[in-house]
Amino acid sequence: MSKKPVKKMLAFAMVAVLASTAVVGCGKSSSQEELNVFNWTEYIPSSVIVKFEEETGIKVNYSTYSSNEECLAKVESSAEGTYDVIVPSDYMVTIMKEKGLLEELNKDNITNFSNVSDVYLNKEFDKDNKYSVPFDAGAALLAVDTAVVKDNITSYNDLLNPNYANSLVVLDDQRALIGIALKALGYSLNETDDAKLAEAKVYLENLKPNIKAYDSDSPKTLLINGEASIGFLWNAECALAMDEKSSIKPVYPKEGMYLFIDSFAIPKGSKNKDNAEKFIDFLLSPEISKMVTDEFPYKNVNNAAYESLEESYKNNGASNVPDEEMAKGEFVIDVGDATTKFDKLWAEVK
Template structure:
């Protein structure tokens, strides 16, 4: 009788342990989702400063896995390959958001702004743009623009706009940001056309114009084109204002030019991919980045135009007086924004490929 009772007790213990083990596995599996203390951020290199990432991690206990891309097109290719999974927060440009919004299988999910109370800090001037009316999928992070910067000691011709970059005296002297929309857009603007041109004849003209520019181009660099100016490999550059600012701070001989043909302005935005594995952590990260003090810290370091009205009270005089970063409203108001060029994107890719192989 005792042996039979012991067997029954042993069986009960085994069953109880099995249930407990299975329950533990279930909890562990659940913890690997939104409860996991991880957020996967995908954007350009150094776009979210290390100090800001550390502050977020210290405040929330959520580890940031940071991955980077060089162009919006590269980002889209990788996001498509992942089918809107793998990443939790992507920071990318306005026109590529417009492209994604038109796709049959949208790779972004609508953002629940009730989970992001600091959304109220975004300057209304940068909301409700054509690429995402009502900001259903996106929230502005910063605004970027490209400008000309040159070495005033070595360049002896006046530089006022894009057209001057074609001057034969600048042979083997230029560094350009390695981005098809930016460089082709600059060329179209030089010809008097829109940066978003889709007319095949005008794009053919731009292609021929780029061929004429190639002898002047020494370096194409997406992430650090300013280094070519600083180390003397190039004397003139066309790059993001943040990159130009770094060059100017290194040496006062570098001068900034707002192209007389008109600048480009592009808003970079937070989006959450449709299958983000840690959606709640993504919301926490975006909300943290929209805090006024944090927003100011980010743009002070990455040197982009700040789109956060709550950040203004924290801005330093050096940031406000940086011509490469704090671009006057008179320039921004006439700047052209990139748009989705539809099927013409294939033509842009072909032009760029031939240009780089030339």
Template sequence: MSTRIVRSLVGAFLALTFSLAASAASKELNLFAWSEYVPQSVLDGFTKSTGIKVNYETFASGEEMLAKLLAGGTAYDLIQPPDYIAEALIKNKLLVPLDYKKLPRFKNLLPAFLKMPHDPEQKYTIPYMASTVGIVVNSERVKEPVTGIKDLFSPKYKGRIVTVDDGRELVTAALYVLGYPLNDINAKNLKEARPLLAQWIKLIKLFDSDSPKTALLNGDVDLGYVWGGEAALLWNENKKFIYVLPKEGAHQFVDVLAVPKGAKNSDAAHAFIDYLLRPEVSKIISDEFPYTNPNGEARKLLSPEQLANPASYPKDTRKLDTFRHLGDSGAMIDELITDLKNAK
């Protein structure tokens, strides 16, 4: 008797938990995105208008995102990879094609940010924000003009430079100076880049990908090779921080939104993407994180001062290239940079 009661109780309990879990699942969105990139007010606004709770888990680099995604601890519904990682995920069939019927506001996006090399058919990804990697100069401390990578890495600036702590960005800078396309990463080109990089690394005071603006604001360094978004924040803080796109060429990056294979709540993911594409929501993102907004309707809502920020909306888009998926040559870059830092 008693065992039967226990059994039925357990059954009822299990049924209850399952139904609770199921209803919770359709009311939750597991978002895996860059830290400091999606404003809390946007997440709250989405929950308010749809009733879907957003679990915002963050990463600090595209590679970290990739490692955690592949480790498969959580079933993410929506991820925010940089372009070249999205390309790798597409090639390995790890993304789910988007359902454009659920994205009526897709039309708000500017054509310049669509059908880019990482997703030529625009089947899997929606651009979130874009930016460039460029040179920041504290014009109060540096009087000479700095127009390119060669000017930046000049011996007179030894100990006054911050760069992102990212081997591929440094190698890209070297390839630009050598006149090679930024995605031509092979043993021969790296060998040519090596002496240049060896010289530069001796000049750099600080490598920081997370917040390179801090050292510039603190006055510990006077020049930087940093993300455009960081430079835009510096310019907002103080107009003495000038942003320059290197004349040799600059790396443009686009962070995209995509639904990974195994997503449990693809509907919520689409609803969130479409919410982000609302001009007034997209404007909130730009207000907080002044990257280049690919949303044409949202740009109409920005203030003249926001649009005048040279790091967010560079006037002169001379030579911009995006990263492509490299295969496993990333290890070659890591070994080269480790070796050169080691020799310091």
């Protein structure tokens, strides 16, 4: 969550394609309808944005973030109405909802909502999906270049091997990294006990010499070019790395993976709410959902699109993580005031 990967092109490439778009909040007057989308890097192909603009006449102003915390910070610090569509992960939906930062959705304008699998609906973070619509799901897993790493890696604890010095690329995400430290110790991703977080700090301090780079935008790049041999990254990034380099294989740690559901939401005070709901409905159509998954292969949540997906996607253990492995995973939840403990720990170990 966010979550979330260069999957076949860099995020700034999409911005270049949409060079006609205005900077969000610049105040330019125009008779053309607009939509301000704030999304994870490399999450919606530029071709989808162009198609939406062509079909609706609505100009999309597109900007990106690399973590849920960055999304929250920007939404809170920006003037109300700066953004019309955001894509927070499960626990961030809870936080934003409780802070009064989200508009209630008018599902009459989102007829393709019915395409979303029941598996991803009515979750604890947003019962009845009043404020969010699932867009993508997945997990943070390990990717191992088996041409370089001959050990049988099965656990987060295996990453502490000193033989892996300066060879890991990991997500630049505090809940994910602290989460794997907690899982390695046998605890929940959402553990807040001070003593157990202190143990997690020690794990991360021991892991640090093995970390070559923190990268949530395109961690696969270092794996493909050989600068890193092990990655802790989003599942779609692993799948794309596998496409480029056959020696890269996914590993599902025995302790269980960090799971996420990323959902469309509309920030409070959106100036283009109808256009936002039109955009969400467009992305939930089977054809467009397939276009997104073909390029950025996360776990597709769209029942109407699934049958049309490529067999190469369905058979890829990174893009389409097996259900039995997903069942072993855990979702991050909002830990309330204890968030400051995670903030402090992250600042100390990174």
